[in-house]
Amino acid sequence: MRLKIRLILLMLLTLPFMTIAKQTVLFVNPSVVDDPFWSKVQSISQHAAQQLGFKLDVIYGEGNRHIQFQELKKYLEYQKTPDYAILILYPGAAVESLKILEKFEVPAITMEQTISGEEKSQIAGPGEDYKYWLGEVYHDNYQAGYDLAKALHSVSNKKSNLTAVLINGHYGSESDMRAKGAADYFSSQGIEVAQEVHGSWSETLSTEQTLKLLKRHANIDIVWAASDLMAIGAMKACKIACADKQNIVFGGFDWLSVGLENVARGDTHASVGGHFMMGAWALVSLFDYHHKHSYWSEHRELVIPMGVITKQNVNNYSWMKNSPNWGLIDYRLKSLHLTDQSQYQLYLIPEIWQKNKR
Structure with a gap:
């Protein structure tokens, strides 16, 4: 009897020091470890995970659909099954990825809308053919391309008879919608789109392609690119080949530090961004789902906002160039479970920074 009482007392005394097991979220980074954009998405996601009580496991897709699927398969087969997963569906591997998540019964949120055409019809929508696919966190790529x-x-010195070229990313829905938004805007303004090429998100490849475009098209006024790095690559090509580079304007996506520095100097002229918060938003919504909030049972998407930075407002965003501590944002204030909000309050940067620092 005394022994039993002692054991009970010991348990009561040690209970406050016992570690409560955290839910594991598998974050599938589709790129490589040092990718400038995806490393930022991952870093912000890690801050959010820590505040929300998640353990974040990370694997890398190395920019290849086959490698990403094999890494996902290996993790699920040889590691303890995660409680949740966040990933991008690579074109050409969407069905296999969703099937294996279904097999291991892992509720998942996908980032971006990357699948189109026949493959899109094969996977249907979240919660339809794959019940563990909770929903999509993405931004409006069409509107973002249009806005860029x-x-x-607006910043071009030449106001009529303009010619543009488009340097897109890879072949996929995300890139296509960005380019379609751009093409529709240019068409509405009577601006000719001389050619669209794909730069696979590479600065080097963009430089090579732009050199060819400059030879092929004599009067290029606007170079629209689907990433900051490709815009910088195009600008470098113009420095090599253009007698008067001031006549051409360049812009891209991602709000990379190097991109903002180039906008501030006037080497490139605009950058669209804010979508590096998508991993954090996915985690906030998973936190709510874990705590039985009804959002993902009533919705199939969470669309996050994006904004445009130009020379006129770049100083308002200069703090982002110096690797800010994204952990200063209180991600728990974004939770529907922990607040009385009925909908997610989706702020643009720097609004989210200013309103939600601890």
């Missing part, structure tokens, strides 16, 4: 085109037009 509009911003570049």
